Amino acid sequence: MPYVIGSACIDVNDKACVDECPVDCIYEGDRKSYINPRECIDCGACMAVCPVEAIAQDFRISPEEMVFVDDNRTFFDEVLTGRSEPIGTPGGAATVGRVGVDTPLVADWPRA
Amino acid sequence: MHTDVLIVGAGPVGLYGAYYAGVRGLRTVVIDSLEEPGGQVAAMYPEKPIYDIAGFPSVTGRQLIDGLLEQAGNFDPMLVLNDVAESVKRSTDGLIIQTAQGRTVTTSAVVIAGGIGKFTPRPLPAVADYIGHGAAFFVPHLEAHRGNDVVIVGGGDSAFDWALALNEIAASTTLVHRRAKFTAHAATIQAVQRAGVRIVTDAEVVRGNGSPRLESIDIMTKDGNVSTIPCTSLVAALGFLADLGPVRAWGLELHDNRHITVDSRMQTSVERIFAAGDIVDYPGKVRLISVGFGEIATAINNAAILIDPSASLFPGHSTDAAVPVAV
Numbered sequence: 001m002p003y004v005i006g007s008a009c010i011d012v013n014d015k016a017c018v019d020e021c022p023v024d025c026i027y028e029g030d031r032k033s034y035i036n037p038r039e040c041i042d043c044g045a046c047m048a049v050c051p052v053e054a055i056a057q058d059f060r061i062s063p064e065e066m067v068f069v070d071d072n073r074t075f076f077d078e079v080l081t082g083r084s085e086p087i088g089t090p091g092g093a094a095t096v097g098r099v100g101v102d103t104p105l106v107a108d109w110p111r112a
Numbered sequence: 113m114h115t116d117v118l119i120v121g122a123g124p125v126g127l128y129g130a131y132y133a134g135v136r137g138l139r140t141v142v143i144d145s146l147e148e149p150g151g152q153v154a155a156m157y158p159e160k161p162i163y164d165i166a167g168f169p170s171v172t173g174r175q176l177i178d179g180l181l182e183q184a185g186n187f188d189p190m191l192v193l194n195d196v197a198e199s200v201k202r203s204t205d206g207l208i209i210q211t212a213q214g215r216t217v218t219t220s221a222v223v224i225a226g227g228i229g230k231f232t233p234r235p236l237p238a239v240a241d242y243i244g245h246g247a248a249f250f251v252p253h254l255e256a257h258r259g260n261d262v263v264i265v266g267g268g269d270s271a272f273d274w275a276l277a278l279n280e281i282a283a284s285t286t287l288v289h290r291r292a293k294f295t296a297h298a299a300t301i302q303a304v305q306r307a308g309v310r311i312v313t314d315a316e317v318v319r320g321n322g323s324p325r326l327e328s329i330d331i332m333t334k335d336g337n338v339s340t341i342p343c344t345s346l347v348a349a350l351g352f353l354a355d356l357g358p359v360r361a362w363g364l365e366l367h368d369n370r371h372i373t374v375d376s377r378m379q380t381s382v383e384r385i386f387a388a389g390d391i392v393d394y395p396g397k398v399r400l401i402s403v404g405f406g407e408i409a410t411a412i413n414n415a416a417i418l419i420d421p422s423a424s425l426f427p428g429h430s431t432d433a434a435v436p437v438a439v
Contacts, residue, residue, distance in 0.1 A: 001399075016291060022156070022354050023228060038368050041228050041390070042399075043156065045351070048295045089368040091356070 001058065002040035003047060004072050005033055006065040008054035010109050017046035017055065024092040027075070029102040031109070034075040038089050067105065074103045081107075115141040115190070117415055118209055118219040120197045120359070123151020125389035125404035126225035127180035132412040134187020135427055138419065141217060143192040145230045145357070147250055150177035152227050153401075155352055159269065159297065164402055196230060197222075198358045200385070207384050221415040224372060224380070224387040225408055230357030234350040236265060239320040239329070246326025247346040251278070259283050261342040263329060265317055266349035272296040274347055275309045286310040286341060288317060288331055320346070356391075367393040378411035384418065386411040 005017075009032040018026045018033065025039035026046060035046070037058075047055040056062070058069045076087045080101045090096050101107075117133045119126045122144035133140040148154055153162075153173035161170045168176075196212040200222065209217040233249035243249070251257070251274050262282040264275045267289035273296075279285040287304065292313045294301055305311065312331060318338065319330040329343045356370060365373040365381035371393035378386045388411045389404035397403075417423050 019290075020295075020351065022231075022352050024353065039370060041354075045156075045295070049291065049293060051293075089370060091369050 001042055002037040002072075003035050003042065003044065003055050004037075004058050004061060004065075004068050005035055006054050006056065006061065006068045007109065008052040009033060009050075010106060011112065012052050012054070014051050016049040016051060018093065020045040020049050024094055027087065027093045027096060028098045028100075029075065029106065030100050031102050032106055034072050034103075036076050036087075036089065036093075037073050038076070039091070071103050071105045074105070078103070113141065113190070113215065114218045115139045116220050116419055117141075117412065118143065118197070118207075118217050118222045119189075119225055120144075120222065121151060121225040121227055121389070121391075122146070122149040122191065122193070123225060123227045123389070124153055124176060124180055124401050125227070125408050126151070126223075127177070127184050128405050129223055129225055129388065129408040129412055130184035130189040131180070131187065132409050132427075133415075134184060134189065135430065136412060136416040136423075138412075138416060140187070140189040141192060141219070142189055143195055143197050143211065143217075145194070145196045145232075147194050147252060149181060149191060149193065150174075152231075152354075153177060155231055157269075162401070164400060166402060166405075196358060200362050220384065220419040222385045223378075223408065223411045223415060224359060224385065224391060225389045225404070226357070226359060226387075226391045227389055228354040229359075229391070231352040231354050233348065234353055236317060236346075236348040236350060238317045239326065239346055239348065242320045242322075242326040242346065245324050246322070246344055247320065247348065249348055251347055254278060254281060257282055257345045260345040262286070262345045262347070263288060263317075263341065263343040264347045264349055265289070266351070267291060267294040267296065268349065268351060269296045269300065270351075271347075271349035272300040272304050274349060275304050276300065276307060278345075278347075279304075279307050279309050282345070284310070284342070286312060286343075288312045288315050290314065290316045317346075371397075376410075377414040378407055379414065384415075386415055 025036040116138035117140050119129045119142045122142045130140050158174040197209050198212050199210045201208045206220045239247040258281045261284045262278045263286045264271050265288050275287045314334040315331045318332045321328045328340050332338045367373050372387045374392045388407035390399045
């Protein structure tokens with residue numbers, strides 16, 4: 001159900017979506033941002049403002065972008081490099097600030 | 113004030129709860145932090161058609177809320193808007209709720225239908241000092257802006273709706289949006305353009321001028337150019353931020369720090385406090401308005417037997433003559 005940020009965000013990371021999200025559930029990694037799937041309320045406000053159309057609903061995402069459905073979850077549920085515990089559900093990105101780390105998939109994503 | 117049931121949240125689920133509490137003959141107070149009933153539906157997408165309300169192939173948010181208000185209104189629930197249920201305390205036979213505006217509500221039961229939480233308008237820091245002195249988040253009365261130099265900030269439906277309405281009576285109307293792309297409906301955007309509203313895109317309000325009232329604002333475009341435009345009324349229509357709000361401190365068991373855990377009666381971990389709709393969680397929870405309608409009927413009927421243990425859980429069918437009908 002939640003919205004998912006895909007590969008088009010990588011190295012663009014415009015963050016227009018962060019300003020729109022009414023529940024502050026878009027967290028900034030390093031090369032891209034990630035939507036917290038357990039905090040997203042499915043309103044779609046982020047999708048409308050993304051300048052690179054990187055955002056889609058998880059069940060409407062293109063097959064090649066499907067990997068980001070799990071990857072957005074990984075960002076919150078797994079322990080990222082240099083951190084001692086998963087981000088989990090802090091209840092708002094502002095409480096965490098810029099995370100500055102990506103998932104392995106995004107960190108290793110080829111640069112354009 | 114005293115009531116049988118206090119419903120927290122005047123969104124679709126809370127309003128339907130007010131109807132159902134009326135059916136059960138319970139006195140009802142509904143409290144909401146927004147200035148208008150309808151919750152998320154009214155605040156975020158009043159004109160968006162909804163297709164999954166039983167019996168309505170297509171209904172706009174506004175139509176749905178109007179219908180729910182009419183349905184509940186037959187039982188005269190008390191609607192307390194622009195106020196927040198702040199804290200809860202136990203009394204010998206019920207609960208005492210203190211509100212942010214200083215009201216005290218004693219009630220036998222509380223049903224939290226708070227959706228995604230308490231809404232607060234997204235702030236516009238550059239004019240924070242002018243809120244109430246020329247700057248506002250809402251337009252409750254168009255007439256207050258007559259003859260003013262109006263600036264509306266934002267690119268969504270509210271911004272465009274207000275621009276269209278205020279342009280009729282303002283000395284000048286300018287819409288400022290920090291991006292080139294709008295999220296409002298295309299038809300509304302066209303209407304605003306046709307009406308001759310000045311639209312400035314890729315621009316941010318960086319400063320308000322005037323003392324104590326707002327007289328002008330400085331806006332900065334993407335290229336760094338700053339210009340001053342006259343502004344005696346500013347409306348910041350930047351959307352809302354939602355947060356679980358004071359309910360977080362009520363000692364209720366939460367799931368994922370965001371949703372209230374309930375059992376099959378919609379009872380929370382605290383006696384006399386029930387919850388329904390998007391705010392609750394249990395295994396298999398589906399967050400849809402239609403599910404919330406069922407949940408709050410369950411919550412109210414279970415609250416009814418808590419309040420009067422001799423009452424039956426089943427309220428009867430609304431088609432039965434013995435069930436109170438709309439007067």
